[in-house]
């Protein structure tokens with residue numbers, strides 16, 4: 001059991017014999033205050049060592065790279081069984097956001113995505129997800145970590161149970177508001193349906209990239225299983241029941257999804273949902289040759305969307321120089337997997 005995989009009642013069992021206020025101190029210290037066991041100075045030293053021993057950290061730092069004048073910090077972590085994952089901390093004027101991974105690798109095989117090109121290793125546990133947020137909060141220092149986005153490696157809705165338990169922890173124990181937690185999906189409909197029935201009002205982002213089935217089948221093969229019409233319907237019922245704005249992610253690829261026709265198709269999808277579109281400059285990856293759309297054409301495309309009545313924002317491209325697009329740092333870094341978990 002790793003440090004953040006344990007529940008509060010399991011912690012109480014583990015520290016049997018300790019008064020209940022102590023359990024509270026440990027829990028609050030590890031979660032709300034993002035402390036290392038050695039920093040829990042309000043509890044006896046022997047107990048700090050016990051916790052350190054019984055509840056080891058799940059993530060070992062492998063590499064850290066910084067860009068954008070220190071405002072983007074990308075971390076590569078190794079898990080207990082050798083697999084690798086990434087998280088990225090981004091400081092903005094008004095907020096600090098961590099982009100977390102939900103899986104080691106990804107099975108969705110999106111052609112332009114570095115993680116998709118690597119393939120799937122395994123789901124992350126609740127603790128492995130929560131610990132990425134805690135470590136980033138520690139790293140954030142005087143800037144309070146305010147937002148969490150599930151836009152790192154993996155498909156969060158394909159690991160729904162663990163992701164959702166992590167979301168609840170991040171909200172309840174780390175104190176990050178549910179609205180500031182964004183779950184991003186390539187369009188796994190059963191997961192969207194489950195999300196529709198959850199009480200916590202997290203934000204939903206859908207990585208659409210094309211509103212044309214033929215093109216989308218190429219970019220995101222999961223579209224063959226969950227085609228656009230069905231995705232649209234799932235999003236419509238999500239919207240009806242939650243009354244929350246959905247955002248659509250659109251990585252811009254020259255000649256693929258940046259034409260006027262592509263804009264029209266996108267507008268037809270987005271407008272009835274009153275969705276907001278984020279236009280993302282494509283990060284080049286080794287397995288996808290098609291170039292990204294240039295900055296000028298991205299702005300042109302944004303205007304096309306506006307003229308069709310769709311609000312769109314051009315996303316600043318953070319950390320391109322440090323391969324901060326998901327999976328890229330890891331793709332560069334070959335660490336041998338020492339121990340494979342049995343399937």
Ligand code: SAH
Pocket residue numbers: 108112113114150151152153154155156184185186205206207249250251280281282283284285325326
């Ligand atoms: N599987 C989830 C979350 C991980 S991807 C999802 O698909 O939403 C996080 C975001 O980064 C997605 O919007 C994804 O499409 C985008 N992305 C992946 N590869 C990219 C690339 N090479 N350039 C720009 N954005 C990319």
